[in-house]
Amino acid sequence: MKAIIQVTLKNGVLDPQGKAIETALDQLGFSGVGQARQGKLIELVLEETDAVKAKEHVTQMCEKLLANTVIENYDIELSE
């Protein structure tokens, strides 16, 4: 089973990298980009075959290491 974890900055947390991307897009002539936010994508291959257990394990991984919940949200997607 595969887990794809998206780690994103919480709303309201300043994202200077997102701001830089916004400015660069504007300079390239891509107008109309309201807000750019940059995050991380982490892929894990799991031995676990039970989706409920896998979700539980990956949630613990996110809470303990993969995300810092002071500033980040995480979203877990599981696939076969």
Place this chain on the structure above:
Amino acid sequence: MTAAVIVFPGSNCDRDVAVCLEAATGEAPIMAWHGDASLPDCSAIVLPGGFSYGDYLRGGAIASKSPIMREVIRRAEQGVPVLGICNGFQILTECGLLPGILMRNRDLKFICRDATLNVEMEEGAFMAGYKKDQKLVIPIAHNEGNYFASDDTVKELQDNGRIALTYAGENPNGAIANIAGITNAKGNVLGMMPHPERLAEAALGGEDGRAMFDSLAKFIAK
């Protein structure tokens, strides 16, 4: 009793801190490797600056899960003074001994220069050698020094006198409330972005950092 410096792969201020500790206490500190699960008896612990584990994932995130950190957390909870400098401060927030997080600098640049600091605290193991509102010149050298915490946490730090140092004048990295260093509730754990070990003797161009090590030496000699 001796102090200990925890050495992680990628630490690069460990020996500078060791020189300062030896000058202040008269005794060379124990250099403890991050992979050890045990830590000899020691009277104070320093987490030095550097780029432990290449700052992978987040600054200090991987180091905060090192085997020796369980022991550092246990000693900190027993009241042993713990000082985290720069990457050490990041490790202290990632392991939960201090609140908040150090984010990427506001202007996305690595900053390496002297910073003028305002002393906000004049007691405790590390700050007793300074006077409130004294101005210090101590270098900063970081890419992730932008302290961030929730409004409630910042208020708690302010209301309980847990902010040790702030940036005076220009805020170099965007840190909330100009925070450069904070302590835990008990006051025995201090995390700070500036590097006191880099200006701790006159030959280096300044010695504003020295009082921190002298204060610690006095504290542990008691």
